[in-house]
Amino acid sequence: MASTETKATDSKAARADDLAGLEAGLDALDAVQSHRVPVRQVLVQKVLPPVVAVLLVLVVWQILIWAKVTDDYKLPSPGQVWDEVTNAWAQGTLLDYIWTSVSRGLLGFLLALVIGTPLGLLVARVKFIRAAIGPVLSGLQSLPSVAWVPPAVIWLGLNDSMMYAVILLGAVPSIANGLVSGIDQIPPLYLRAGRTLGATGARGAWHIVLPASLPGYLAGLKQGWAFSWRSLMAAEIIASSPDLGVGLGQLLEQGRETSSMSTVFLAIFLILIVGIAIDLLVFSPLERRVLRSRGLLVKS
Amino acid sequence: MATTLAKADDRTAVTHAARIEHVSKSFGGPAGPQLVLDDITLDVAPGEFVTLLGASGCGKSTLLNLVAGLDLPSSGSIETPGGRPALMFQEHALFPWLTAGKNIELALRLRGVPKDGRRAEAERLLSLVRLDGSYGKRVHELSGGMRQRVALARALAQDSQLLLMDEPFAALDAITRDVLHGELTRIWRETNVSVLFVTHNVREAVRLAERVVLLSSRPGRIAHEWTVDIPQPRRIEDSAVAELSVEITEQLRGEIRRHGQH
Numbered sequence: 419m420a421s422t423e424t425k426a427t428d429s430k431a432a433r434a435d436d437l438a439g440l441e442a443g444l445d446a447l448d449a450v451q452s453h454r455v456p457v458r459q460v461l462v463q464k465v466l467p468p469v470v471a472v473l474l475v476l477v478v479w480q481i482l483i484w485a486k487v488t489d490d491y492k493l494p495s496p497g498q499v500w501d502e503v504t505n506a507w508a509q510g511t512l513l514d515y516i517w518t519s520v521s522r523g524l525l526g527f528l529l530a531l532v533i534g535t536p537l538g539l540l541v542a543r544v545k546f547i548r549a550a551i552g553p554v555l556s557g558l559q560s561l562p563s564v565a566w567v568p569p570a571v572i573w574l575g576l577n578d579s580m581m582y583a584v585i586l587l588g589a590v591p592s593i594a595n596g597l598v599s600g601i602d603q604i605p606p607l608y609l610r611a612g613r614t615l616g617a618t619g620a621r622g623a624w625h626i627v628l629p630a631s632l633p634g635y636l637a638g639l640k641q642g643w644a645f646s647w648r649s650l651m652a653a654e655i656i657a658s659s660p661d662l663g664v665g666l667g668q669l670l671e672q673g674r675e676t677s678s679m680s681t682v683f684l685a686i687f688l689i690l691i692v693g694i695a696i697d698l699l700v701f702s703p704l705e706r707r708v709l710r711s712r713g714l715l716v717k718s
Numbered sequence: 719m720a721t722t723l724a725k726a727d728d729r730t731a732v733t734h735a736a737r738i739e740h741v742s743k744s745f746g747g748p749a750g751p752q753l754v755l756d757d758i759t760l761d762v763a764p765g766e767f768v769t770l771l772g773a774s775g776c777g778k779s780t781l782l783n784l785v786a787g788l789d790l791p792s793s794g795s796i797e798t799p800g801g802r803p804a805l806m807f808q809e810h811a812l813f814p815w816l817t818a819g820k821n822i823e824l825a826l827r828l829r830g831v832p833k834d835g836r837r838a839e840a841e842r843l844l845s846l847v848r849l850d851g852s853y854g855k856r857v858h859e860l861s862g863g864m865r866q867r868v869a870l871a872r873a874l875a876q877d878s879q880l881l882l883m884d885e886p887f888a889a890l891d892a893i894t895r896d897v898l899h900g901e902l903t904r905i906w907r908e909t910n911v912s913v914l915f916v917t918h919n920v921r922e923a924v925r926l927a928e929r930v931v932l933l934s935s936r937p938g939r940i941a942h943e944w945t946v947d948i949p950q951p952r953r954i955e956d957s958a959v960a961e962l963s964v965e966i967t968e969q970l971r972g973e974i975r976r977h978g979q980h
Contacts, residue, residue: 437900441848441863444894448861611811614786615876616802616828625824629815712814713858 494680502684511664515685519650519665520692522578526585527646534590534642538597538635552598555591563588563649567656576659581650588649589642596638600631632708640701647693666692734799735880735912736762736785741794742937743780754780756937758794762912764879769915769923769930771966773974777938778916782882785914800879800912808885810865812857818868819844819853825875843871846905863894867901874909883915887922896954899925903950920963920970925954930966934973942969 476496482488483495506512541548541555566587574580604627612618612626654667662668666689673681709715743755754777762768770778783789785796786805812821822840831839844852847867857865866886873881887895903926906913917923923930927946934941944966948958 437897437904438848441897441901444897445849445861445864448863448894607807607809607811608813610788611805611807611813613788614802614805615825615872617824621828625828626813629813632815708815711856713856714814 491677491679494683498680499683499687502680506684515664515666515669516688516692518663519654519667519689520696522581522665523585523647523650523692523696526582526650527589527643529582530586530589530593530642530646531639533586534593534638535597537590538594538601538638541594542598542601548598555598556595558587558591559595559645562652563645564652564656566649567653570653571657576657577661580657581653581662584649584653585646588645592645593638593642596641597631597635600634600638601627603634604630633705633712633714636701636705636708640697640705643696643701644693647689647696651689733763734761734797735764735766736760736803736914737795737797738781738785739795739797741781741784741791741796743777743784743789743792753937755784755791756939758938758940760931760940762880762914764800765910765912767906767913767915767926767928769917769927770933771917771920771923771930771970772933772938773918773935773970775935775938776933777935778918778933779884781933781938782884782914782916785880786882798880802876802878803880803882803914804873804876804878805882806866806869806873806884806886808888810857810862810869812865812869812872814857816857817853818849818855818857818860821857821868822872822875825872829876839875840871843875844868846874846908847871847901861894862890863898866890866898870902870905874905874911878911880912880914883913885917886915888917888919895922899954900951902926903952907950920967921954921959924948924959924962924966925952932966932969932973935977941973942966 479496482493503512506515541552563584566584570580570583574583608626608630612622617625651667654665655671658668658671664672666685670682670685673679673685706715738758738760741755741758742753744751744753758781770781772778780789782805784791785798786803813824816824819840822843823836826836826839841853844850847870849864849867849871852860852864852868860868887898890898899922915926924946930944930946931940932942933939944962946962948956952959
């Protein structure tokens with residue numbers, strides 16, 4: 419009697435062990451292996467191609483100069499543009515140009531962030547507000563921000579606040595729209611799961627809605643930065659006044675006025691490089707981090 | 719001391735984990751209101767494991783949503799004396815911005831567990847579903863079976879007297895599902911939680927439940943009920959499970975056939 423009982427519990431224990439072992443095996447077989455890509459592979463796959471592309475452009479450019487396809491004043495050589503860079507650097511003005519524009523752009527972007535985020539939340543959550551201004555908000559994105567420069571100059575005059583007004587009108591709709599689409603794209607399942615866990619009202623917004631909408635919001639921020647930068651350049655090119663200092667847009671306009679094509683090229687390159695650099699240094703890493711932690715980054 | 723006693727008294731006084739009385743539910747459709755559930759009356763006893771079985775269109779998920787409080791019945795009443803029931807879905811519904819452990823901690827936090835106790839409790843629950851060491855894992859790093867186990871741990875973290883499960887294993891492969899049946903049975907017996915489990919899989923229903931309730935379709939009505947007294951732990955291949963499954967399947971097919979006749 420006693421022995422059969424022990425035997426029964428033994429076999430039961432064995433069965434439980436069996437289940438645990440089976441489970442461990444299944445977990446090991448099924449679990450997704452995530453590993454870091456080695457540095458050398460990153461260099462070859464991600465860094466090398468753009469470097470090659472840039473070098474190729476430079477080579478073609480130099481060949482065009484050698485072939486004398488057009489006049490000197492229309493197309494400066496890479497060397498002339500490089501001289502322009504070293505001159506501006508030697509005079510100490512290069513960083514001034516960049517900083518004037520970048521500080522304006524970033525401050526304008528932060529303002530746009532502070533205004534666009536609550537606006538996006540309101541549009542996403544309040545039906546009446548969405549019906550009232552939702553379409554206008556997305557329509558505004560297709561309006562070139564340069565269109566805002568003339569009215570801004572008339573309303574605010576030739577000063578910094580006019581620049582910020584143009585940036586805001588360009589960037590706020592992008593940021594707000596990004597948040598709206600981020601919230602719209604939250605899988606309903608998360609909201610239901612949140613509700614069964616007791617996350618309703620403000621707790622639901624904080625624990626579920628905001629984190630769930632983060633990828634869309636970040637995409638909106640990224641686009642908002644691009645719009646900020648573009649709007650600012652439009653404003654700087656059109657509106658120049660001694661009070662405004664010399665940013666990259668004004669540098670470009672100066673180059674046109676003095677018919678110095680190498681200055682124009684320098685300004686265009688700097689505008690491009692700054693725009694790309696901010697995106698690469700700030701927004702892309704942030705976005706990649708968020709997407710990777712959620713397993714949303716497709717491995718190539 | 720007095721409060722604990724009173725609480726213990728409350729629990730002994732409660733004779734059901736869920737009481738569903740004359741519940742009907744209709745949804746507005748293009749052709750007028752559509753009756754989905756018709757006069758459902760069902761009790762789940764404390765610690766009982768009940769499966770709701772039915773073909774598609776029987777409103778079993780609707781019923782579960784009503785019990786979970788995610789929707790309101792058109793008529794009738796639902797009582798869940800043990801507080802808000804925990805709910806597990808077919809999809810794991812884990813939040814991808816949190817780790818496995820933090821998903822469980824969020825449930826604890828929303829339940830009001832103080833901060834310094836959460837980590838240890840989350841680890842304990844993970845160990846209960848045999849996922850020790852997975853605290854810091856991201857959701858996408860887990861397999862389907864592991865995700866459902868974390869989801870089960872998160873549901874248990876709500877410390878509810880009633881666990882609702884909406885076809886939680888339907889999307890898993892057969893081997894994993896079989897293992898999770900064993901785990902669910904073990905955890906149910908260890909925690910003494912009441913379970914209301916929805917499925918369209920007859921063998922799964924018989925394998926797990928103490929009582930199988932068959933719903934007819936369109937509208938959902940309780941068509942039949944079986945008490946399963948096959949001793950646990952059962953296996954899905956057991957001949958007793960198979961025999962009862964055959965009987966229930968016959969009845970289920972009869973219910974489905976009725977819809978083809980008119």
